Amino acid sequence: MKTQAILLASRPQGTPTPEQFQFETRETPALTTGQVLLKTRYVSVDPYMRGRMSAAKSYVAPFEVGQPIAGGVVAEVIESQSDSLPVGSTVVGNLAWQEFNVADAQTLNSVPVDKAPASYFLGLLGMPGLTAYFGLLDICQPKAGETVLVSGAAGAVGLIVGQLAKIKGCRVVGTAGTDEKVSHLKALGFDEAINYKTTPDIAKALAAAAPNGVDCYFDNVGGAITDAVYDLLNKHARIALCGQISTYNATETPTGPRPEGKLLKTSTKLQGFIVSDYLSRWPEGIAKLTEWYAAGQLKGEETVTEGFDHIPAAFLGLFKGDNTGKAVVKVA
Amino acid sequence: MKTQAILLASRPQGTPTPEQFQFETRETPALTTGQVLLKTRYVSVDPYMRGRMSAAKSYVAPFEVGQPIAGGVVAEVIESQSDSLPVGSTVVGNLAWQEFNVADAQTLNSVPVDKAPASYFLGLLGMPGLTAYFGLLDICQPKAGETVLVSGAAGAVGLIVGQLAKIKGCRVVGTAGTDEKVSHLKALGFDEAINYKTTPDIAKALAAAAPNGVDCYFDNVGGAITDAVYDLLNKHARIALCGQISTYNATETPTGPRPEGKLLKTSTKLQGFIVSDYLSRWPEGIAKLTEWYAAGQLKGEETVTEGFDHIPAAFLGLFKGDNTGKAVVKVA
Numbered sequence: 001m002k003t004q005a006i007l008l009a010s011r012p013q014g015t016p017t018p019e020q021f022q023f024e025t026r027e028t029p030a031l032t033t034g035q036v037l038l039k040t041r042y043v044s045v046d047p048y049m050r051g052r053m054s055a056a057k058s059y060v061a062p063f064e065v066g067q068p069i070a071g072g073v074v075a076e077v078i079e080s081q082s083d084s085l086p087v088g089s090t091v092v093g094n095l096a097w098q099e100f101n102v103a104d105a106q107t108l109n110s111v112p113v114d115k116a117p118a119s120y121f122l123g124l125l126g127m128p129g130l131t132a133y134f135g136l137l138d139i140c141q142p143k144a145g146e147t148v149l150v151s152g153a154a155g156a157v158g159l160i161v162g163q164l165a166k167i168k169g170c171r172v173v174g175t176a177g178t179d180e181k182v183s184h185l186k187a188l189g190f191d192e193a194i195n196y197k198t199t200p201d202i203a204k205a206l207a208a209a210a211p212n213g214v215d216c217y218f219d220n221v222g223g224a225i226t227d228a229v230y231d232l233l234n235k236h237a238r239i240a241l242c243g244q245i246s247t248y249n250a251t252e253t254p255t256g257p258r259p260e261g262k263l264l265k266t267s268t269k270l271q272g273f274i275v276s277d278y279l280s281r282w283p284e285g286i287a288k289l290t291e292w293y294a295a296g297q298l299k300g301e302e303t304v305t306e307g308f309d310h311i312p313a314a315f316l317g318l319f320k321g322d323n324t325g326k327a328v329v330k331v332a
Numbered sequence: 333m334k335t336q337a338i339l340l341a342s343r344p345q346g347t348p349t350p351e352q353f354q355f356e357t358r359e360t361p362a363l364t365t366g367q368v369l370l371k372t373r374y375v376s377v378d379p380y381m382r383g384r385m386s387a388a389k390s391y392v393a394p395f396e397v398g399q400p401i402a403g404g405v406v407a408e409v410i411e412s413q414s415d416s417l418p419v420g421s422t423v424v425g426n427l428a429w430q431e432f433n434v435a436d437a438q439t440l441n442s443v444p445v446d447k448a449p450a451s452y453f454l455g456l457l458g459m460p461g462l463t464a465y466f467g468l469l470d471i472c473q474p475k476a477g478e479t480v481l482v483s484g485a486a487g488a489v490g491l492i493v494g495q496l497a498k499i500k501g502c503r504v505v506g507t508a509g510t511d512e513k514v515s516h517l518k519a520l521g522f523d524e525a526i527n528y529k530t531t532p533d534i535a536k537a538l539a540a541a542a543p544n545g546v547d548c549y550f551d552n553v554g555g556a557i558t559d560a561v562y563d564l565l566n567k568h569a570r571i572a573l574c575g576q577i578s579t580y581n582a583t584e585t586p587t588g589p590r591p592e593g594k595l596l597k598t599s600t601k602l603q604g605f606i607v608s609d610y611l612s613r614w615p616e617g618i619a620k621l622t623e624w625y626a627a628g629q630l631k632g633e634e635t636v637t638e639g640f641d642h643i644p645a646a647f648l649g650l651f652k653g654d655n656t657g658k659a660v661v662k663v664a
Contacts, residue, residue, distance in 0.1 A: 222592050236609075241596050254593070258586045260554050264573050264604040265383075271602075272595040277568075 001028045001037070003100040006311055008063045012053055015249040015319055020053065021069075021312040028102050036108070037079035038091065038101045040308070043329040044072035044122040045315040046156070048274075050248045068096035072122050074111065075101065085110065092121045097311055099331060116293060116300065123156055123326030124300035125289055127275055132160035132218075133285040134278040135240035137168075139271045140216035144169030147210045149229055152220030153193065154181035156326035157242060159301050160289075161218045162190050167297055170216070173209045175202075175225055177321040184324055188299065196225055203228035213237075221246045223256070230262045239270040249319060301325025333360045333369070335432040338643055340395045344385055347581040347651055352385065353401075353644040360434050368440070369411035370423065370433045372640070375661040376404035376454040377647040378488070380606075382580045400428035404454045406443065407433065417442065424453045429643055431663065448625060448632065455488055455658030456632035457621055459607055464492035464550075465617040466610040467572035469500075471603045472548035476501030479542045481561055484552030485525065486513035488658035489574060491633050492621075493550045494522050499629055502548070505541045507534075507557055509653040516656055520631065528557055535560035545569075553578045555586070562594045571602040581651060633657025 002025055009022035031037055049071055052063045063069055073095035077085050082105035085091060091108040095101045111121040123129065135157075142148050148165040152158045153174025165172045166189045173192045174185045185193035192209035199205045206228050213234040219226055222244035233239075247254045263270060278285070292298040303323035305314040308331045318327060334357055341354035363369055381403055384395045395401055405427035409417050414437035417423060423440040427433045443453040455461065467489075474480050480497040484490045485506025497504045498521045505524045506517045517525035524541035531537045538560050545566040551558055554576035565571075579586045595602060610617070624630040635655035637646040640663045650659060 219592070222590065226592065241592055244590075244593050244596060247590065247593055254590045255587055256590050258554065258576075258579065258588045259591070260551070260558065260573055260604075261576050261579055261586070263602065264576060264606075267603075267605050267609050269601065269603045270595065272592075272598060272600050274596075274599060277599050 001100055002026070003028050003098045004308060005068045006097040007067060008053060008065050008069050010065060011055060012050075012249075014251045016050065016053060016316060018312055018316070023309070026068075026098065028098075028100050031079060031081045031102060033081050034105055035081050035102055036077045036085050036091075036105050038073075038075035038095065038103060039078045040073055040075050040095070040099055040101065040331045041090070042074040042119045042122055043097060043308075043311055043331055044126070045311065045318060045327050045329065046071060046127070047243055047245050047248065047318050049315065050319070068098060070094055070096045072127060073101070074118050074121055080105075090118055092126065099308055115290060119302060119304070119326075119328045119330070120293075120300045122328050123302060124160060124293060124298060125286060128156035128326055129160050129289045130278070130282055130285045131157045131242060131275040132164055133289060134275060134281070135242050135273060136161050136164050136216070136218055138278070139240040139269075139273060140218065140238040142168045142170045142216045145171075146215035147171045147173065147212055147234075148216040148218065149206070149210060149214045149232075150174045150218045150220070151222075151225045151229070152176070152243065152245060153185055153190065154324045155220055156323070158218070158220055159185075159188065159325050160298070163188060163298050164292075165216070166190075167292060171210075171212075173206070175206075175221075181324050184301075188301075203231065207232060216240075218242060219244070223247060223254070227257055227259075230257075230259045233262060233266045233268050235266050237266055237268040239268060241270055241272040245319070303327050305329045307331070333432055334358070335360050335430045336640060337400045338429040339400050340385060340397050342397060343387060344382075344581075346583045348382065348385060348648060350644055350648070355641075358430065360430075360432050363411060363413045363434060365413050366437055367413050367434055368409045368417050368423075368437050370405075370407035370427065370435060371410045372405055372407050372427070372431055372433065372663045373422070374406040374451045374454055375429060375640075375643055375663055376458070377643065377650060377659045377661065378403060378459070379575055379577045379580065379650050381647065382651070400430060402426055402428045404459055405433070406450050406453055412437075422450055424458060431640055447622060451634060451636070451658075451660050451662070452625075452632045454660050455634060456492060456625060456630060457618060460488035460658055461492050461621045462610065462614055462617045463489045463574060463607040464496055465621060466607060466613065467574050467605060468493050468496050468548070468550055470610070471572040471601075471605060472550065472570040474500050474502045474548045477503075478547035479503045479505065479544055479566075480548040480550065481538070481542060481546045481564075482506045482550045482552070483554075483557045483561070484508070484575065484577060485517055485522065486656045487552055488655070490550070490552055491517075491520065491657050492630070495520060495630050497548070498522075499624065503542075503544075505538070507538075507553075513656050516633075520633075535563065539564060548572075550574060551576070555579060555588070559589055559591075562589075562591050565594060565598045565600050567598050569598055569600040571600060573602055573604040577651070635659050637661045639663070
């Protein structure tokens with residue numbers, strides 16, 4: 001069977017551009033025992049993929065130039081040589097940006113599409129949900145009445161962090177880059193939300209939004225917002241360092257005020273993490289998130305782009321702040 | 333009784349100078365019930381006191397201008413209205429820089445001078461020892477075979493950290509500021525020691541000294557050495573942020589390369605702390621340190637300045653790197 005594939009054409013210097021992506025028609029291999037043929041339904045685009053486009057050593061292996069880009073995909077089994085995944089099953093897996101993929105059934109997880117929309121298994125009930133869950137609940141361990149600050153709050157992970165913090169009884173403050181996102185955060189239950197792009201003095205605005213200081217900081221963006229948060233930390237604050245999207249496209253080492261003195265004075269714990277650090281606890285996390293979703297305490301939020309051809313644009317949009325909640329591409 | 337006292341004459345801008353100190357003769361108050369009159373034997377000078385000389389909010393209250401500076405003191409009871417502390421007892425407490433002090437017995441701890449030299453209760457078996465103990469063993473939790481890097485390794489805390497790391501079976505690398513200190517570190521069992529002042533490329537030297545990367549970093553100094561260590565962190569590294577002496581005298585916010593991206597990629601935990609965070613566990617720490625000292629596994633190391641009049645000079649010497657091990661002043 002023929003399939004469209006999206007290859008990494010070249011490695012970006014700085015912000016990626018459409019030139020980094022190359023469409024190609026490929027032939028899918030014949031199925032062998034234990035394999036399934038998959039029709040892509042939803043493709044996930046995520047900031048961490050920027051790191052994989054570089055050759056530099058990071059926490060996941062780089063993409064190869066001339067090979068398909070890969071990531072989280074929800075797909076339907078349309079041909080099966082696996083007893084565990086019959087035709088018609090919906091699965092999630094790490095798959096190539098192709099309309100069709102052949103994969104070993106054992107590398108895929110079946111998803112219960114009767115419980116939530118299929119795309120949610122790339123967001124609220126997938127990697128971003130688990131990232132929010134472990135980063136906030138395991139690293140920050142917020143207590144009722146504490147103030148939780150989330151940067152990139154309208155992003156896939158940030159929106160879930162804020163909702164989880166509200167479930168835990170915290171005051172929740174978020175930063176985002178448009179007034180629309182700010183309204184959305186407030187509608188979702190955030191106590192305060194700040195448009196960092198239009199606020200002239202972000203440090204002052206954050207201080208006003210967190211009058212009792214910051215106990216937990218879930219950082220998705222880094223840079224100037226994070227600098228300002230460091231000045232608001234309470235004694236024994238906890239920081240979950242999840243992402244630094246403001247610096248991912250930097251071509252030189254970003255510099256700024258040194259945070260160590262502030263972390264020292266407040267006995268703050270700062271923990272970098274990636275969701276795979278918690279692999280053994282994923283079933284626990286998925287079960288809890290699904291429970292809160294079913295109870296109506298957690299909402300899934302998405303920005304859906306339509307069409308396989310628009311995957312690169314949806315990915316590039318992450319760095320322009322185009323998405324609210326999880327950015328996914330509906331392919332079929 | 334009359335006593336000499338050393339007052340804070342003015343708050344320093346940048347590096348403190350002798351002008352910040354003022355000698356004055358004061359009268360000690362008469363004893364009331366439960367109090368003792370103390371003759372100062374040893375005075376501790378410590379980098380954290382620089383913070384207390386500023387008015388800025390920090391983890392301990394600022395010293396008052398025109399009032400005596402205070403800190404760790406070992407003293408002998410020469411007059412007593414307390415049943416628990418008879419004349420002749422040796423105690424440690426937080427006391428003014430005076431030749432004589434009056435204090436409530438309940439604010440003092442008796443020290444067993446039969447077990448170790450009296451001054452050691454300001455160093456190995458006092459606050460610096462406990463700082464090393466909790467920072468290394470609780471925050472970093474080094475495992476046998478791991479690499480532990482210590483900056484300011486020849487200082488009061490650093491020397492103990494290195495020895496504790498050797499007890500735990502680690503490879504230990506230290507940085508210090510003179511060749512004499514480097515030799516001393518090696519004699520104490522450090523696997524590698526680097527003179528950061530004479531090494532042209534500190535990053536390269538640290539990389540060579542830690543060929544398997546850094547698992548634990550105990551940071552006393554901050555600045556350029558710390559920047560270089562961030563590039564050597566192994567996955568799941570742990571950093572105990574104990575001091576930042578390289579920046580304590582800075583008059584503007586120190587800047588440098590942002591560490592967050594590196595901490596994120598390696599899932600590193602960085603924890604700022606002060607020894608009082610562990611107050612409830614001090615008895616455990618003192619007991620363990622005393623046990624290792626008695627067994628000959630830990631050595632106390634001091635730089636002793638003689639004479640009450642030289643307390644300011646001994647304090648100022650901390651910022652010039654004059655001391656190896658704990659800096660104390662022998663008063664009587």
